[in-house]
Amino acid sequence: MAKxxxxxxxxxxxxxxxxxxxxLATGDEAPMKVATEIGDGGQQVAHVTNASAKKVQAYxxxxxxxxxxxxxxxxxxxxxxxxxxxxxxxxxxPGETSHDEIRLPQRKNGGAPLKAGKVALDxxxxxxxxxxxxxxxxxSVRVRATIAGWRTAIAYLRSVLKEKGANAVxxxxxxxxxx
Numbered sequence: 746m747a748k749x750x751x752x753x754x755x756x757x758x759x760x761x762x763x764x765x766x767x768x769l770a771t772g773d774e775a776p777m778k779v780a781t782e783i784g785d786g787g788q789q790v791a792h793v794t795n796a797s798a799k800k801v802q803a804y805x806x807x808x809x810x811x812x813x814x815x816x817x818x819x820x821x822x823x824x825x826x827x828x829x830x831x832x833x834x835x836x837x838x839p840g841e842t843s844h845d846e847i848r849l850p851q852r853k854n855g856g857a858p859l860k861a862g863k864v865a866l867d868x869x870x871x872x873x874x875x876x877x878x879x880x881x882x883x884x885s886v887r888v889r890a891t892i893a894g895w896r897t898a899i900a901y902l903r904s905v906l907k908e909k910g911a912n913a914v915x916x917x918x919x920x921x922x923x924x
Contacts, residue, residue, distance in 0.1 A: 776866075778796045790847065807822060809862035
């Protein structure tokens with residue numbers, strides 16, 4: 746009986762070790778570290794550090810909004826994005842830390858303000874186009890669509906600049922959109 750128990754224990758330990766090695770081999774460790782604190786003005790702030798070796802174009806934090814008792818009321822997404830600016834502001838460099846204010850909606854009934862409970866990294870888009878994360882609310886679609894939209898707008902404005910000059914770009918930017 747003791748021999749059977751030790752064989753089962755060894756089998757379980759081996760399975761756990763293989764699962765851990767597999768998780769490390771596939772890069773399942775979060776590429777960004779998240780810490781939260783209360784800022785000077787009383788707002789909650791997430792400090793997000795790129796712990797990976799790659800540049801990060803965007804990331805999504807999943808924030809549990811909690812009431813005074815600590816009960817989770819709902820979950821919101823906080824998206825932080827780069828890639829719309831020229832270098833060196835086009836991505837979060839390895840080792841760089843971003844300080845993001847956590848914004849939660851006000852209660853409609855005027856009750857006590859909600860607070861951020863658990864704050865977790867949910868999705869990361871690397872500058873090379875690869876990604877990481879469970880993407881629980883499928884915010885990757887919104888991130889990629891926003892980046893694609895900005896790139897399309899910039900390409901259009903570049904074509905206007907090339908064909909019609911800087912004054913035409915200025916006129917376009919000053920006119921109401923879509924008119």
